[in-house]
Amino acid sequence: MAALGLIAQHPRSSGYDLLKIFERSLANVWPATQSQLYGELSRLTDQGLIEVSATGPRGRKEYLATETGRTALRDWLTEEAAEPSRHPLMLKVFLLSELGRSGAADYLAGMAAGVAEYLEGLQRLEESLDWSDSLDDRLGRIVLEWGKRTCRMQIEWATWAQDELSKP
Amino acid sequence: MAALGLIAQHPRSSGYDLLKIFERSLANVWPATQSQLYGELSRLTDQGLIEVSATGPRGRKEYLATETGRTALRDWLTEEAAEPSRHPLMLKVFLLSELGRSGAADYLAGMAAGVAEYLEGLQRLEESLDWSDSLDDRLGRIVLEWGKRTCRMQIEWATWAQDELSKP
DNA sequence: TTCCGCATGTAATGGGTTACATGATTAG
DNA sequence: CTAATCATGTAACCCATTACATGCGGAA
Known part of the structure; x- marks a missing residue:
């Protein structure tokens, strides 16, 4: 498709x-x-x-x-509903207990850094492309915006999660 | 794994x-x-x-x-970096031009509704589970929180996207 | 004694990746 | 003439889903 x-x-x-x-x-x-x-x-x-x-x-x-x-x-x-997709990153987070509290926190910190880098890549991509206002291009920009928002959300979440882990 | x-x-x-x-x-x-x-x-x-x-x-x-x-x-x-995952929903959005401007907007509206429903499911799930503060359970909550944040982000994004489509 | 839940497995088929394999054009 | 790019395809292998297939144990 x-x-x-x-x-x-x-x-x-x-x-x-x-x-x-x-x-x-x-x-x-x-x-x-x-x-x-x-x-x-x-x-x-x-x-x-x-x-x-x-x-x-x-x-x-x-x-x-x-x-x-x-x-x-x-x-x-x-007609067709979108199938549920897998989230390899979240699988890892779910299984982090094997690394212990500090290992898990380190992982989340590393993840946030990785996502930040990825976000920069997206921003560079956005700037490098020159968009028309055709429907195609609009949709492309819309999907790219989703990518950026996903990254930002994930960074905030990772920070929050580290906090949760360090608690009591 | x-x-x-x-x-x-x-x-x-x-x-x-x-x-x-x-x-x-x-x-x-x-x-x-x-x-x-x-x-x-x-x-x-x-x-x-x-x-x-x-x-x-x-x-x-x-x-x-x-x-x-x-x-x-x-x-x-x-050690292993997380592989890039596929996003069936975004693939669809990217290809929505076949449905025309209004069809695309309808799709996004439907998507937002679907995600809202899904979010409710997550919230019910969260309430139904009783968590300890073991590392496992904390990580479980952390992943669930990610799910909720993803949903909320997606709903906001879909609203924004509909707006983008209705422009000039 | 009958039904539900526990419990495991196999076979066929399709989706996906890696690696292999080949060759035609064109720009410099 | 030579290297990069254009351009297509096949084979082996692994991952994943659907459907099939079987049977024990416990509760009512």
């Missing part, structure tokens, strides 16, 4: 193009590998959700979403 | 016991299925990270973490 959605947003992209979009825009939200992507493109084509609209040099294939594909995309967006 | 960590926290648990811990305490953070868990327990045993400490009625097997296992757990907690 991620691939289908990107093709709908960026018609006439090749697998290679899509891969770069994944890396640039979706790396923090939905990482995907080259191998997987090419496999998905074949499958989507077989299912009639996308089609090869043109071929270029070096075996390049450009894709378009079919009407069936767009319908499937809209259905997925509206 | 989740299974190993839980065994370290709750010695002498069976697969069945662990499964209930996954459902009660980790459902929102690290969902796991019965099939997977039993497989992992065999594998962890083979690797010498856990061991069967006793057997009970109905083929019940109780597990303990070995010293090797605890070391592996501590190493994982401290």
Whole structure:
């Protein structure tokens, strides 16, 4: 669905193009590998959700979403509920007792530092991109803002958590 | 590692016991299925990270973490960086342009409502549990607090995002 | 004695990553 | 001519879910 959605947003992209979009825009939200992507493109084509609209040099294939594909995309967006996702970081926090009180606190401090660094990366990314006010770009900015808010929330929370741990 | 960590926290648990811990305490953070868990327990045993400490009625097997296992757990907690996780919800938001401006705004509104409901569930969960001030329980509360803060952040963000969409 | 909960496992299938493998264009 | 980039694909392996399959023990 991620691939289908990107093709709908960026018609006439090749697998290679899509891969770069994944890396640039979706790396923090939905990482995907080259191998997987090419496999998905074949499958989507077989299912009639996308089609090869043109071929270029070096075996390049450009894709378009079919009407069936767009319908499937809209259905997925509206009908299917988002599955619960896993949170590797919180799993670790949950299991920190093995490190003892001070070890757990250290971990949280390190985490806050890591998140702060990550946040800086997001801010740099935001500045480096120049956004239009197309719907696509607005949504991109909206997702990026979610990332920034998540980071800030996490930093505050980690501070609070260290405090909780140091109590009585 | 989740299974190993839980065994370290709750010695002498069976697969069945662990499964209930996954459902009660980790459902929102690290969902796991019965099939997977039993497989992992065999594998962890083979690797010498856990061991069967006793057997009970109905083929019940109780597990303990070995010293090797605890070391592996501590190493994982401290050394390995947390992998980037996927965010199915944000993927959808990123691809909402297929639904048009109003459709996207509707989606965000629905999402905020869904998250609010989820938050209520967390709050009920928090009240229903009675916490000790052991390190384990503290960490549990800390993770739950993270869940609540995440929900609140997301609700505010969704409101802000709808505003962004309705602009010029 | 019957039902519910405890308790464990396997098989089929699909999703995902890593590594391997290959080759065409183009810019310098 | 040579290196970087464009461009696609396959194979092996692991992780995960769904569904299937089985049976004991205790309480009413």
